[in-house]
Amino acid sequence: SCPYNKPDFWHHRLVDAQNVISPGPVHSFMREMDIFFGYGKVLEGVPRAGSMGLLLFGLSGIVILTFTLRYTFAKRKKLPAPVAEPAVPVEAVTPAISRKEKPARVPVLGKSLTVGLRYLAYVALVVAFVVGMTSEGKDYESMVRAKFKGQKLTKVNDDPVVFHLGEKGDGPGNYVLIQEGQGYGGPFVLGIRIMEDAKVHEVIPLDHKETPAFVRKIQDAHYRDQFVGKHVADDFIVDVDIDAVSGATITTMAATEAIRKGAHLAAVEKFKLEQKWKKV
Structure with missing residues (x-):
């Protein structure tokens, strides 16, 4: 009956502490060394x-x-x-x-x-x-190909990096815009799939160096489905038109920021829309 004997009690306390304490240089250095010596997650397409x-x-x-x-x-x-x-x-x-x-x-x-x-x-x-x-350039193409096997992939822009899926002129435009974010334990890479209707159709986690428990929050379909169907000129603000995810506040806010930045870049550069969204 004592709450201190329950495993969930200590797990939640640890998560709360990690959300309060922002990652410092020592934490980031230790994660980098873990990855270098093989204890962390090895990224696909990102060399050590x-x-x-x-x-x-x-x-x-x-x-x-x-x-x-x-x-x-x-x-x-x-x-x-x-x-x-x-x-x-x-x-x-x-x-x-x-x-x-x-x-x-x-x-x-x-x-x-x-x-x-x-x-x-x-x-x-x-x-x-x-x-x-x-090591400056990451192999984004390999990351996207791993998610869309068998589809023709063409790089159409360098900054931001944008790939076109399928044959040009074959149906509506199908683009994947690459954005990076900095989570609690390390960086991550997202692909934002945008069609010619200027709406987000999918958010794809491509790679990460984030803490596994936190990255699962942004990989969860409940979080990613919030962006599906949103117009590229929407606000994309946590607690305004996007729900926050408890237990991984830093990581989910960073992911939302990356998606917002990518969508708004597409709104201005691809669809030539005027800025009407709220600034954060």
């Missing part, structure tokens, strides 16, 4: 290049720091004791004696090891740069 780049940058930073310390803490050779000046005219002293010799440095690391670390640092920086550049 972000984590690899972070790891390579860290490695190159350690190597460069070691190389810098080699000079900072190098020991200096002791200069020989001063020798009494010879009893000769100053003019007879050679210029080599009049110049002060700089103290030599004794390398802490071996010469070959130092050179190797230097080249390793350069290579790590170059590889990290290349990996970072190649």
Whole structure:
């Protein structure tokens, strides 16, 4: 009879705490490391290049720091004791004696090891740069193809990314507009299916790095069906024309924001409509 002995009691307390505490950099970093080492969900079409780049940058930073310390803490050779000046005219002293010799440095690391670390640092920086550049673009096409197998897919726009489904001129226009959002535990990718009637016909979760318990809320048909049939110029505001979902407030609000942004982009750029919706 004691409520503390019921599993649901602690589950709901945990969900409440996660909704109150916004994700910080440490939380996001730990999720990224989980995904990199294979404990999290591996995204379809999204390489782990972000984590690899972070790891390579860290490695190159350690190597460069070691190389810098080699000079900072190098020991200096002791200069020989001063020798009494010879009893000769100053003019007879050679210029080599009049110049002060700089103290030599004794390398802490071996010469070959130092050179190797230097080249390793350069290579790590170059590889990290290349990996970072190649990881910028996500493979949205593979994500959409996985959901619409057997249908012809044509990319018709880059910003925002829009795909046309089926043959051009074959029936009404059938488009999938790609939008991303930031949930509680990580980003997610949605496809918004819009027809020539300027209405939303489907919301398709394509990929995510979100906490599984939260992403299930936006994958639920009850949440996604709220958008079906809505005009692209509608407001799409939580608690106004869209119902909130308890237990995943941050994630569902982020998903609604992504859908609203995509629909309004289609309203302006595709259907050439004037803005009449409420600003959030």
